[in-house]
Amino acid sequence: MILAEELSGAYGERRVVESLSFSVERGEIYGVIGPNGSGKTTLIRLLSRYMPPRSGAVVMDGRRLGEYTLNALARKVAVVPQETVVEFSFTAYDIAAMGRTPYVNRLRFEDREDARVVEESMRATDTWELRGRFFNTLSGGEAQRVVIARCLAQKCEVMMLDEPTAHLDLKYQSGIFSLLRRLRDTGGITIVATTHDLNLASLYCDRLLLLNGGRKEVEGAPREVITAERIEKVYGAECMVFFDESRGIPVVYPKVQKPEGKEEKR
């Protein structure tokens, strides 16, 4: 579905992603993990064409990203940013309906078919009840689900999410990923998500790409990628990795660090 070939991205002279090659299969949940500054956000920007690559290419369904028109790409790929801030009083419905932008003719307004798609998308993300609320009054988890509804309204084949759970508490974190898995299972949507929560990645992703300083450290199933040795090397933090036999996935704990050079008070 998506093929990255020797992909590099840079801001000015600063290279953030360095000759990455990997592929994402149709219908899988592909997780991108790595410490802060390892190039996760940049990778999403490269994969979604927001940022032109310095070298290399992204191929989607046999065509380079640059060969798609912006509109055609918007019908195929939808992106959920870390956070969506809206200054004006758009309702949740308005925001979800913006997903129809690539489909609606400029001289027409949204018709019944568009309204049907928007309703369907909002129901699929459990946001239909929120439709009349102002978007900027929604909680982080609600807002994130509305944005996912917007992506569904785009009728996308691939959904890319940049740290979708970064600002959410535990309940919403797993809620978002469960929702993504459900969308994959029912709609066949391919999902590429970055996260720095290793356990969520391990729990929900089919395959993981571990980035280290913009380069590929390793790619594979969670059990192959997440090992104590590798996490320590990439993250520079000591940790313990257990294996959850019931689910067949690894679980990461940070090691509790003893304060150094401090004497105990008496």
Place this chain on the structure above:
Amino acid sequence: MRRTPTRSMIPPLLLLILLAALTVLSLCIGPVDIGAGAGAGKPWRGFHVADPRRVAEMLVRSRPADGSDTREVILFELRLPRVITGILVGGCLATAGAIFQGLLRNPLADPFILGVSSGAALGVTLGTLLSLPLVLGPSAVPLLAAAGALAAMNLVYHLSKVGVRLSIYNLIISGVIVNAVGSALIMFLVSLMTRELHGALFWLMGRLDTTTIGMNRALGIVAAAVFAGVMWYSRDLNALVLGEEDAFHLGVNVEWVKRFMFFAASVLTGCAVAGGGIVGFVGLIVPHGARALVGPDHRFVFPAAALMGAALLVAADIGARTLVSPAEIPVGVITALLGGPFFLVLLKRKSRWM
């Protein structure tokens, strides 16, 4: 909720009726009773309100050939061009304000606050000093204003850019500075002039009585063309309100739409300044009113704002002509008196937006 176009037609229709009523009132009101025959009644506080039916009749009969009838001359040469200028200036300013607020994602943006009006006025003053309107004809005035507006907009934009992001603080501060420097330069240039001095100074405060029919025609054509373009991209601006990255992923050609919208807002500001000088705060207040009426969707905000801005300016002009009649207040004074407090309330209430 999904809005049906038919239901959304109602607020603009009401605004249109309001604008029409204010236009008729503006045509009827003044120190001369243009409706009555000779020996009209006494003026009330220095002005008459003519019978609208008589005025309508005169309008339908269209222009007099000889100009022997003073009342017709007043209607066709003074009041009609003036009210049309008011409609154009108000509509342009409100639309420009709505564009700036949407584009900058900031409810405090306005052509006046951003210094764009000042730039336009400076452009016209500079051109006047070089006698360009005399050489190139009166249509040079809107061109000079648009050029000045674009230059000021570019300056403010680049001053407030921090890396790739646009800082809202910097934007407002740069606007204030460009405004101040622009005004100072205008004063300097005006002091170099001799004969135009008085007119130029008064024009800067925002006046609607200095334009001509030819100017109105030029402004109307440019404004209508630009407004059509603005409507064409209004949907894209909705997506831009979510942020540039989001808009890109919705298939919007972000750079192009941004450029066009900045250009359109600057040209509309130029038109407004060419027509009526610096009339502040219309572009600030009106978009808020429009959004309160039709919601934040720019496909509805722009028409509503244009009509509301036109109505506001025609109303302010009626006030400017009648409050101290037979003398006149520059209409910019009225809008500033309305808009200044509004800005402060907004700043206080919405400070979390900064």
